[in-house]
Amino acid sequence: MALESTKVTLPSNVALAITKKAKDTSTIAALSPSTPQLFLDDKFMVFSGQSEAEVVAEGQKKGSYEQTLTPIVGKRFKVVTTTRINEELKWADDDAKLQIIDSIQSDQAAAMGRALDYVVFHGLDPKSKTELEGYSKLRDTAIQVNAKDDDVSSLDALAEAVSDEYDINGIALSKTWAASLRKLRVPATGMRLYPEIPINLQVGGLDGIPASTSGTVNGRLCTTDTNVLAFLGDFSLIKWGMVRNITSEIIEYGDPDGVGQDLKHYGQIAYRTQAVYSYTVLDPQGIAVLKKAA
Incomplete structure (x- = not known):
């Protein structure tokens, strides 16, 4: 048929x-x-958005809670x-x-x-x-962090930039930066400093948070260099x-x-x-x- x-x-x-x-x-x-x-x-x-709950004692008068949600x-x-x-x-x-x-x-x-x-x-x-046309770019609207002289300092600066209102539950790595982080070694032992960093799309880890690596992060297909090395923060917001x-x-x-x-x-x-x-x-x-x- x-x-x-x-x-x-x-x-x-x-x-x-x-x-x-x-x-x-x-x-x-x-x-x-x-x-x-x-x-x-x-x-x-x-x-x-989500409203916040009010905690009241037993028999206490309950106040009102209003939140304008857009x-x-x-x-x-x-x-x-x-x-x-x-x-x-x-x-x-x-x-x-x-x-x-x-x-x-x-x-x-x-x-x-x-x-x-x-x-x-x-x-x-x-x-x-x-x-x-008409589409925003997360690479432009997210908190901007400039890379430091070394990768460890860059990672620290990236984590510090995220608002304390949100949890850090993921990091998306460019292949270039993932490879650079994997080369870092502990001086005394020669072991990798970040051994769980993935070099493919399978989720690995970085400092205890889920990590994923892809050429889409830095935009391999973009005609001009985006200069993006990584996105870190609360991925549940997407x-x-x-x-x-x-x-x-x-x-x-x-x-x-x-x-x-x-x-x-x-x-x-x-x-x-x-x-x-x-x-x-x-x-x-x-x-x-x-x-x-x-």
């Missing part, structure tokens, strides 16, 4: 699998204290990934289709995960390498999720990704997956960014 050239909504279990795979390619998702989930409301997503609306952006494959795969049987879908899911979910970091950290479209529906379609004709190659002419079909993210940063001042000298 041939694959149909129609757009389909992926089942919720498949869509959830994509969301979880995105976690493996995004430092934001990796350091989020909560498990990424699909947001059922596809109209809007609102994040509001809802923060999540910023939406659509991610599209298009994969060209040989048209012979149209006639694959059902078992082969499942394997094809799983492989494409893994590849496209990785791209979706990287897109989350690029949009939130740098306001960048990773495919075109152009800045997105609220994000995928908004249903996640759709996929098989495209058999035309030039869907604008590369100047007609699908029919080259004997190809294209597999396109689309998803919509929504995110917000509740308070950028709960996160500090370390930058090297320009």
Whole structure:
């Protein structure tokens, strides 16, 4: 049976699998204290603050507590990934289709995960390498910390910069700074000073806090050097999720990704997956960014 050239909504279990795979390619998702989930409301997503509780003695008159809350609306952006494959795969049987879908899911979910970091950290479209209009950059709105003469002092300055209102529960490292920190040794023993620093996206540790390393932190795809070495702070302030529906379609004709190659002419079909993210940063001042000298 041939694959149909129609757009389909992926089942919720498949869509959830994509969301979880995105976690493996995004430092934001990796350091989020909560498990990424699909947001059922596809109209809007609102994040509001939390009021404080009043402690009163038994029988004591209860005072009033009022707090003006300004809802923060999540910023939406659509991610599209298009994969060209040989048209012979149209006639694959059902078992082969499942394997094809799983492989494409893994590849496209990785791209979706990287897109989350690029949009939130740098306001960048990773495919075109152009800045997105109307999107703030966490690298500019977070607390700015200049790198010191040595890495230990830089780490201390980064931690001191975060407001005492927030907990430090994560650090996203550029690959460059992660490598530099891993080279630090204890003079007396020669052991690594920070042995748990990850050199891949798997979450490790740094001074007892979760740490994740990726080229998305400094913006490897950015056309100009961002000078970013790391983000540290309360990553629970970054609220994000995928908004249903996640759709996929098989495209058999035309030039869907604008590369100047007609699908029919080259004997190809294209597999396109689309998803919509929504995110917000509740308070950028709960996160500090370390930058090297320009």
